[in-house]
Amino acid sequence: MSICLAGYVGTVALTALGLKKTEQENIPAVAVMGAAFFTASLIHFRIGVTSVHLTLLGLTAIILGVKAIPAILAGLFFQAVLFQHGGISTLGVNAMIMMTSALFCHYSFTLLIKGKHNKSLYISFVAGGVTLLTVLLATVMTSSLLILSGDEFKGLALLFSVSNGTLALIEGVLTGIIINRLLKIKPEMVLS
Template structure:
């Protein structure tokens, strides 16, 4: 999911590569500005926790068949942070680039955009569902957000590489199968997190209280 600096710009087609890098930086700057403007006191620790969680989680790779993959969790991030996903991902990716040479400083813009834009999309598409009164639809929305966030990010990376003229041996059957498995995993983790939050801290999602907490409140 991280585009390496060695690939963009492609020497065969440097102009397209530079346009993509520039566009990535510009859109990331806009998104980060919006995210920062909407930040308030309550949200800062949440953004930091998610930034740290992403920083660690996407360093952890586990094997699916012959390739190894990692979780992105940008769908969940979008549901909980909204536009603040931009600054959270920017910081996490910057640290990954500096400390581990994942991605790179020039490709930081496009990499942030590829993961944060789907997060914001999930925020608008599935946020209302997840905040809704019915637990079942909320969890369905969470599953959809988890899968959509990951798949959209993969699509943006693929589109950026294709537009830069990168010879692309990626859309193979194997890669599709791996991404399908990964989408299911992301959906499962997102559902688990949303379910848990709706039970114990629904205000994080601005959702109504689900069963156990309501009982506790009525008792005491």
């Protein structure tokens, strides 16, 4: 319960930061892009005999920057409300982890591509790498919180880490491909 509460407190703080950085006139754009990211994350990928669907956390952070924070919150809210994924009590913790990871992704991407805006292959690799690290960071945070919740959650934390490790790799590759293509057809989406 204390972790759930801490999650909500952290989420409120990060949301306040995200909303402060979101200009009033950008609100429709953030919402529309947020909806698209949310929808795109419903696409299933076939990997061998199984299929997975992604979070698109890295891609959202790279394109929306700090404005990704309210978009992530809206996405998680509708995931809980419309599709009953996850509970409302864990919404705070999930949101806080995703928002922190998104900020990490945005700032490291911006820092690494500074002054290299004409090197599209380099930017794509950075996007892929940063996304991989972002998903891993989110995984480590979730697993740590699970372990902190009690020894009985250790098994769950291990299962979660293993499955998300593979997801991080797929997500990194996919983000790299999408950013590479975006740089050719709509560079302002990545470099603005």
